[in-house]
Amino acid sequence: MAKRKSEFELIHWLRSERVLPCRVRLGIGDDCAAVDLGPGETCLITTDTIVDGVHFRLDEHPADLVGRKAVGVSLSDIAAMAGRALAVVSAVAIPAECPVDLAERVCTGIAEACHEFGVDLVGGDVVGTSGPLTITTTALGGVCPERMLSRSGAKAGDSIMVTGDLGGSILGRHLNFIPRLREAGSLATRFSPHAMIDVSDGVSRDLSHVLSESGGLGAELESAAIPVSAAARQLATHTERPALWHALNDGEDFELLFTAAQPEAERIVAQWGDPTLVTVIGQVTPEPGLWLRDPEGWRSPLEIEGYEHLRP
Amino acid sequence: MAKRKSEFELIHWLRSERVLPCRVRLGIGDDCAAVDLGPGETCLITTDTIVDGVHFRLDEHPADLVGRKAVGVSLSDIAAMAGRALAVVSAVAIPAECPVDLAERVCTGIAEACHEFGVDLVGGDVVGTSGPLTITTTALGGVCPERMLSRSGAKAGDSIMVTGDLGGSILGRHLNFIPRLREAGSLATRFSPHAMIDVSDGVSRDLSHVLSESGGLGAELESAAIPVSAAARQLATHTERPALWHALNDGEDFELLFTAAQPEAERIVAQWGDPTLVTVIGQVTPEPGLWLRDPEGWRSPLEIEGYEHLRP
Numbered sequence: 001m002a003k004r005k006s007e008f009e010l011i012h013w014l015r016s017e018r019v020l021p022c023r024v025r026l027g028i029g030d031d032c033a034a035v036d037l038g039p040g041e042t043c044l045i046t047t048d049t050i051v052d053g054v055h056f057r058l059d060e061h062p063a064d065l066v067g068r069k070a071v072g073v074s075l076s077d078i079a080a081m082a083g084r085a086l087a088v089v090s091a092v093a094i095p096a097e098c099p100v101d102l103a104e105r106v107c108t109g110i111a112e113a114c115h116e117f118g119v120d121l122v123g124g125d126v127v128g129t130s131g132p133l134t135i136t137t138t139a140l141g142g143v144c145p146e147r148m149l150s151r152s153g154a155k156a157g158d159s160i161m162v163t164g165d166l167g168g169s170i171l172g173r174h175l176n177f178i179p180r181l182r183e184a185g186s187l188a189t190r191f192s193p194h195a196m197i198d199v200s201d202g203v204s205r206d207l208s209h210v211l212s213e214s215g216g217l218g219a220e221l222e223s224a225a226i227p228v229s230a231a232a233r234q235l236a237t238h239t240e241r242p243a244l245w246h247a248l249n250d251g252e253d254f255e256l257l258f259t260a261a262q263p264e265a266e267r268i269v270a271q272w273g274d275p276t277l278v279t280v281i282g283q284v285t286p287e288p289g290l291w292l293r294d295p296e297g298w299r300s301p302l303e304i305e306g307y308e309h310l311r312p
Numbered sequence: 313m314a315k316r317k318s319e320f321e322l323i324h325w326l327r328s329e330r331v332l333p334c335r336v337r338l339g340i341g342d343d344c345a346a347v348d349l350g351p352g353e354t355c356l357i358t359t360d361t362i363v364d365g366v367h368f369r370l371d372e373h374p375a376d377l378v379g380r381k382a383v384g385v386s387l388s389d390i391a392a393m394a395g396r397a398l399a400v401v402s403a404v405a406i407p408a409e410c411p412v413d414l415a416e417r418v419c420t421g422i423a424e425a426c427h428e429f430g431v432d433l434v435g436g437d438v439v440g441t442s443g444p445l446t447i448t449t450t451a452l453g454g455v456c457p458e459r460m461l462s463r464s465g466a467k468a469g470d471s472i473m474v475t476g477d478l479g480g481s482i483l484g485r486h487l488n489f490i491p492r493l494r495e496a497g498s499l500a501t502r503f504s505p506h507a508m509i510d511v512s513d514g515v516s517r518d519l520s521h522v523l524s525e526s527g528g529l530g531a532e533l534e535s536a537a538i539p540v541s542a543a544a545r546q547l548a549t550h551t552e553r554p555a556l557w558h559a560l561n562d563g564e565d566f567e568l569l570f571t572a573a574q575p576e577a578e579r580i581v582a583q584w585g586d587p588t589l590v591t592v593i594g595q596v597t598p599e600p601g602l603w604l605r606d607p608e609g610w611r612s613p614l615e616i617e618g619y620e621h622l623r624p
Contacts, residue, residue, distance in 0.1 A: 047450055
């Protein structure tokens with residue numbers, strides 16, 4: 001007969017056998033990871049880093065808005081899964097030459113944004129760095145497993161929808177946007193969307209993520225339906241590009257992009273009732289490829305030109 | 313009669329009133345924050361940033377060990393709360409001039425460490441930076457609320473104990489340590505310790521955190537009982553300081569420092585059975601102040617000299 005395990009050996013065995021682990025419902029590659037902690041309780045987690053000179057400019061932007069952005073980008077990912085935001089931890093790497101009051105204002109911005117967005121700031125880390133000010137914010141969310149929206153649920157024939165208007169975020173919105181937690185909660189509880197993502201890399205790129213994660217589908221967007229923001233139009237007066245290009249390709253709108261069956265999309269538009277705009281901008285096609293249809297009905301390929309980090 | 317709320321208005325009200333939020337059991341200031349997600353299910357979260365040139369040297373240390381350290385420091389915080397590690401997300405800021413294979417080896421180190429420590433790597437972020445390579449790792453843990461160990465439970469008369477041996481981590485252990493998850497789990501399930509912290513800033517400083525969080529207590533350590541590591545002794549041959557100084561003040565040991573009532577401490581030592589050493593190093597006193605008692609019985613004040621980030 002095998003020797004009876006001591007309590008310690010048993011615990012050790014339980015740990016090594018991982019009888020008690022969480023179940024990873026959704027791993028790397030969506031807006032958040034989803035981890036089942038207990039029956040009916042799925043926890044969302046997402047982490048984002050923003051770096052001075054890449055995602056903001058401390059010599060130009062108000063320090064409190066920099067902190068606010070760090071919180072907003074992560075809460076936007078929680079919204080994109082239709083989660084409710086629970087808690088935030090924030091790690092700040094501060095350059096030695098950064099004035100103390102500036103660093104404090106960034107941290108105050110983090111705390112104030114958490115308060116504004118109704119989430120608890122529960123912890124963090126502060127370290128020194130020889131490089132630029134860098135903030136990594138991790139948000140924890142909760143979601144009903146049945147209501148969670150991933151990138152992978154889009155179906156051919158779905159209407160493609162967005163909240164708000166698009167483009168030109170560099171003129172200010174990339175700092176002071178409001179993560180669409182309320183709108184996402186309303187969508188998930190009152191309607192039945194199929195897939196969702198937040199627009200962080202530009203509609204063309206983020207839509208392509210949804211389409212490829214949903215099994216290699218395509219999409220046709222209606223150019224006249226795209227909600228081009230005033231900022232995109234203003235930006236277009238300084239750039240060589242049309243305002244529509246900015247609406248389709250600028251990143252950091254932090255709006256929600258989602259799909260729903262066509263009748264459900266019509267119901268969403270009819271019954272929405274939230275001050276934040278929702279718009280049908282096109283539809284999902286069974287064959288891959290991104291197309292843009294102009295008001296005369298001509299179709300042209302839509303290039304993905306959104307911002308990509310670390311591009312050469 | 314007040315107008316009946318629409319479903320949307322109700323959801324909006326529920327959110328704004330925060331009837332459904334998590335309960336923050338433990339906020340900023342311990343090794344982890346503890347957030348109650350549902351009945352009997354407490355979630356731990358901790359975030360840590362390590363920066364090239366501050367916490368490691370990419371030109372000197374193996375890249376995979378750098379990734380391993382990023383994971384280990386956060387899991388050590390989960391261990392310090394007696395939690396089980398569930399999931400990790402890791403955000404990496406990569407300098408433009410960093411060779412691709414080096415960045416990849418860091419990330420491989422992160423993934424391999426997660427595998428080795430039995431935790432799922434569920435997400436992350438990769439961004440460019442003009443500064444040094446910076447890794448922020450956030451770990452999610454689960455813990456039985458009744459078994460969670462914070463810094464604040466120490467009592468006058470408690471024995472002070474540590475796992476492993478101490479000091480000289482700069483000679484290697486700060487990179488290749490094993491977070492004490494197994495030992496912490498064994499402690500919390502088989503014994504009844506009062507308070508726990510991981511030794512990241514040096515025993516003197518970390519002990520002082522426990523004492524102040526426990527209501528302004530003090531401690532007397534026995535110099536002859538301190539488990540001085542071979543690395544501390546080796547380091548002392550190059551520095552002006554005694555090996556004991558390194559054991560008491562060097563940071564990044566990532567051992568567990570905990571307190572337990574004296575009879576329980578004796579039971580822990582007698583019944584421990586784990587290959588990792590546990591040692592009683594002193595006792596908690598009702599009056600504040602840190603003292604070191606030598607083998608002749610003479611008491612001298614113990615200065616806190618552990619490493620502090622951002623010190624002038």
